[in-house]
Amino acid sequence: MLRKNWWKIVGIVLLVITFIEGFLGNVPRKPILHETIRNYYFHVVMWMSMMIFFIVSVTYSVKYLRSQKHAADIYAEEFAKTGIVFSLLGITTGSVWARYTWGAFWSNDPKQLGAAIAILIYLAYVVLRNSIPDIDKRARISAVYNIFAFAMLFPTIFIIPRLVESLHPGGMGNPVFNSQDVDPKMHLIFLLIAVPGWTLMGLWITSLRIRLRFLNEKKFGHE
Amino acid sequence: MHITQFILIPKQLKHIFTLLKKDVLLEIRQQYSFYGVILYAASSIFVLHLAMEQPESAVWNGLFWMNQLFICVNAVAKSFLQENRGRSLYYYSIAGAKDFILAKLLFNMVLMLLMTLVSVLLFLLLLGSPMNKVLLFIFISCFGGISLSFVFTFVAAIAARAQQNAAIMAILGFPLIIPQLLLLMKLSNIAFSDVFQSGLSSIILLLSAFDVMVIALAVILFPFLWKD
Numbered sequence: 001m002l003r004k005n006w007w008k009i010v011g012i013v014l015l016v017i018t019f020i021e022g023f024l025g026n027v028p029r030k031p032i033l034h035e036t037i038r039n040y041y042f043h044v045v046m047w048m049s050m051m052i053f054f055i056v057s058v059t060y061s062v063k064y065l066r067s068q069k070h071a072a073d074i075y076a077e078e079f080a081k082t083g084i085v086f087s088l089l090g091i092t093t094g095s096v097w098a099r100y101t102w103g104a105f106w107s108n109d110p111k112q113l114g115a116a117i118a119i120l121i122y123l124a125y126v127v128l129r130n131s132i133p134d135i136d137k138r139a140r141i142s143a144v145y146n147i148f149a150f151a152m153l154f155p156t157i158f159i160i161p162r163l164v165e166s167l168h169p170g171g172m173g174n175p176v177f178n179s180q181d182v183d184p185k186m187h188l189i190f191l192l193i194a195v196p197g198w199t200l201m202g203l204w205i206t207s208l209r210i211r212l213r214f215l216n217e218k219k220f221g222h223e
Numbered sequence: 224m225h226i227t228q229f230i231l232i233p234k235q236l237k238h239i240f241t242l243l244k245k246d247v248l249l250e251i252r253q254q255y256s257f258y259g260v261i262l263y264a265a266s267s268i269f270v271l272h273l274a275m276e277q278p279e280s281a282v283w284n285g286l287f288w289m290n291q292l293f294i295c296v297n298a299v300a301k302s303f304l305q306e307n308r309g310r311s312l313y314y315y316s317i318a319g320a321k322d323f324i325l326a327k328l329l330f331n332m333v334l335m336l337l338m339t340l341v342s343v344l345l346f347l348l349l350l351g352s353p354m355n356k357v358l359l360f361i362f363i364s365c366f367g368g369i370s371l372s373f374v375f376t377f378v379a380a381i382a383a384r385a386q387q388n389a390a391i392m393a394i395l396g397f398p399l400i401i402p403q404l405l406l407l408m409k410l411s412n413i414a415f416s417d418v419f420q421s422g423l424s425s426i427i428l429l430l431s432a433f434d435v436m437v438i439a440l441a442v443i444l445f446p447f448l449w450k451d
Contacts, residue, residue: 065447113405120398127394131385141384144444145395148377151440152399155433160402 011200018045018194028183039097040186041194046090047115049199053083053206054122058150061143073139074213076146077129082206084122086198091115114157121149238318242326246302250334256301257334264294264342272349280353280415287346288408291364291371292400294338299331299375300392303383315449324380324445328438331372339368353415360414367407370430373437374400377445384448406430 022041029035060076063069094115095105106112128145132138250257271286278286314323343364347357354360375396382392410426 065444114402117398117401120401124394124398128381128385128391131391137384140447140450141381144447145381147444148381148440149399151436152374152402155402155429159429160405 007200008204011197011204014193014197015201018189018197021189021193025189027186036097036100037183037186039093040190043090043093043097044190045194045198046086046093048195049202050083050086050090052199053079053086053202054150054153057083058146061146064139064143065147068136070135070139071214073143074210076143078206078209078213080122080125080146081209082202084119084126085205086202087115087119087122091119110160114160118153118157121153125149235319235322238322239326239329242314242318242323243329246326246330256298257337259301260294260298260334260338261341263297264290264338265345267293268342268345268349275350277351278353283346283350283353284408284411284415286350287342287364288367288404288411290342290346291339291368292397292404294342295335295368295371295375296392296396298334298338299372299379300382302327302331302334302376303379311449320446320449321442323449324376324441327380328373328376328441331376332369335368335372336365339364354411355416356414360411363407363411363414366427366430367403367410370403370407370434370437371400373434373441374403377437377441380441380445380448403430403433406433 018041022038025038027035027037030037057076057079060072060079064072064076091112094112098107098109098112099105102109125142125146129138129142132141267290271290275282275286340361343361375392378392378396378399382395385391406426406429410423410430413423
């Protein structure tokens, strides 16, 4: 299925619609937010896609531990790496948004801190992988860390920022992700076009990287 | 995964107890990590005393938890260093991986509890006591010490398999521990303020849930680390 072309075309079309809607579409102009709400199609989506990739990555890690199949390890690594790219994009778009609504690129808001911690945790995953030369051992240990890190990530991103005061939506009395709070049309575009579009783009990147990895291993395996 | 993994039968309790006894005996005979870490704590707190004398409460709190973090890394990192490959094989043949990690968790918990008490005492002695509720603070710091020890025990287990112990442990452990440290600092702020603050029980509950999760993950995942 991953070699087929149709989903790549769908992804590109969805992203083109996202960009057209994002830059030219009609958005409600609310105080403080004004035009920055357009970032909704980019910033929020980055985090959603990142979560999807990390979930896929951890699933492959579990799969690896259960089956010891080398391919599962490569999948887990590449999905985690794509997740890191999306998280970096997410934190960048987020701080640009923060600059125009909260007044500064970085204000040590709990959500920003949580995001930074999540990035550090996954960068540590990459460092851990590189520090182990033996392939099987690397796969096993990094799978264990990936599962552990994922379980620790959830409280970081979802629970703690809600316990403390935060400017970010999703906190106390400052809800997010339900259709009453966001313009219904925007919400629909977000869920049906932006999220699938970016996720398919990430999936494409990941599938290319995975194919490259397999080709490399084939090449060096036969030497 | 099967539910029986979490149920400890008496034989396993015996294994855990034996492994724990082994760790304690080794500690008493070699007196390597205990006094080493106490000296580490004492000298770092003394340096803090020279640098800050009597800091205000926010600084005191921050310094205390940072110091706890480093003490924990030092105390716990040693616990897997002495287990070389041959010995691991031996443990594997007489007890299970699960018993082994539970014994380690218990041992590090006790070690960290002692370290916490020592460092609280030294902090109170050398850096003054800006807090209003000293007993509450001691309770919170013991609770925090236990939480830290659980997370770092598992991280140390991973790091020990990755060989480059100290560096990899800091890289893996510090980001993972930040959420708990943030919660602990928030919690201990309650001990510093003179007005009553709510939220004590909910944070303690959350941290306990965290601990339970870490233990469960350690028990489930450690057998995979162990195999070679």
